[in-house]
Every structure is written in C-alpha cells, then in structure tokens.
Amino acid sequence: MNLDQMVDAIEKLQSAKRFKHSLGVKDVAYDLALIYGYDTMKASIAAILHDCAKHLSDDELIGQCNIYNLPVSKYEMQSKFLLHAKVGALYARKLYGVEDEDILDAITYHTTGRPSMTLLEKIIFTADYIEPNRRPIPRLNTIRKEAYFNLDQAVYIILENTLDYLKTTNNVIDEMTIKAYEYYRKLIEASSINS
Numbered sequence: 001m002n003l004d005q006m007v008d009a010i011e012k013l014q015s016a017k018r019f020k021h022s023l024g025v026k027d028v029a030y031d032l033a034l035i036y037g038y039d040t041m042k043a044s045i046a047a048i049l050h051d052c053a054k055h056l057s058d059d060e061l062i063g064q065c066n067i068y069n070l071p072v073s074k075y076e077m078q079s080k081f082l083l084h085a086k087v088g089a090l091y092a093r094k095l096y097g098v099e100d101e102d103i104l105d106a107i108t109y110h111t112t113g114r115p116s117m118t119l120l121e122k123i124i125f126t127a128d129y130i131e132p133n134r135r136p137i138p139r140l141n142t143i144r145k146e147a148y149f150n151l152d153q154a155v156y157i158i159l160e161n162t163l164d165y166l167k168t169t170n171n172v173i174d175e176m177t178i179k180a181y182e183y184y185r186k187l188i189e190a191s192s193i194n195s
C-alpha cells in the first residue's frame, strides 16, 4: 500500500477527530524528519499508521495478542489500551504491508517510548505529543519549540510530563516509560555538564 492509500484507509477506520490527529502527527513527523535528516516518507508512513489499532476495545486488543502470540506484560494487562501500540505495529505489517522494522518499532514504542530510541522513534513519539490538534497540556508550547531545536530534550520533557500526569491518576506506569525517562534524564544531564 502506498502512503495515499494508507491515508484513505485510516480515514475510513478512524473517527473524524482521531483522523485529524493522525494527519497532524503525519505533518509534524514530516517536518521533524526534514529538520533532523530522516526519510520523510518513512516518517509519514509511521505517523499515519501509529494509532491504526486505537479503535479496538480492551478485549479486542487482548484477543489480537492471543491470536498472534504477542506477549502481554503485567503493565499492559492492567492498562490494556497500551497494547494499541504493539497491535498497531502488527496491523501495519499484516494489513498495510509495512516490512520496514524502523517503522514497525516506531509504532510499537510510540506510547511509552524506550531507552536509546532511534531517530524515527523519537520523531513519532514527539510528533504524537505536539501535533496541533492536541488539547492543552502543561508546557506544550515549550515542548513544541524544543522539538525543533533539541529532539532529545523534547523527548525528556514529554516523558517527565507523562510521568507527572500518570502520578496524579491511578494508572499503572509501564516500566518502559520509567526506563525511558531515566535514560533521557541522564542523557540530558550529561549533555548539560559538557556544554
């Protein structure tokens, strides 16, 4: 499937609001790819597909993981919506014909992030958070500016914000989110000492 066909398929699949979000992520990911020297087509594909399993219910997500033998962690068991990332990568491969592992990983890690993300993973993780249709989030405009200037710093602030937010809720925090935060905290600290 080419990008235009993916856009059409996602439009049919998603609510108007979520489709607008997907297009927003696509546009921002394109710009970030251009700025940081990444393949804009790969960034656009990862972006338009990143939430391609978000319409599934918790039961459907678990069902897909069982059918396709995807491992479900104890964190994902408690917050089943987290699985839309993993199942999204599976769908990208099975339903949209994506074979590129960089794109599949970017979809897999778009919600929690992970330590030492690839450039595409950081682009999708950040674009998902800052696209223009996101409703106001603390420090959103700071993160938007930072994203076009220092992507690692933007990733770090997003992870910090996400953990701050999750601590105010009763949601379980996936250990991947914490590991990602620790990794980027150390990275940013090291770079500020050296500069």
Ligand code: DGI
Binding pocket: 021, 051, 054, 079, 082, 110, 111, 112, 128, 162, 166, 171, 172, 173, 174, 175, 177, 178
């Ligand atoms: O699918 P989107 O809404 O576009 O964005 P997303 O896939 O990044 O999901 C955002 C939500 O994920 C947001 O409410 C914070 C939540 N989240 C991120 N990390 C974790 C988490 N939720 C739990 N329970 N645990 C996490 O570690």
Ligand code: FE
Binding pocket: 050, 051, 054, 084, 110, 111
């Ligand atoms: Fe998502």
Ligand code: FE
Binding pocket: 021, 025, 050, 051, 128
């Ligand atoms: Fe999203």
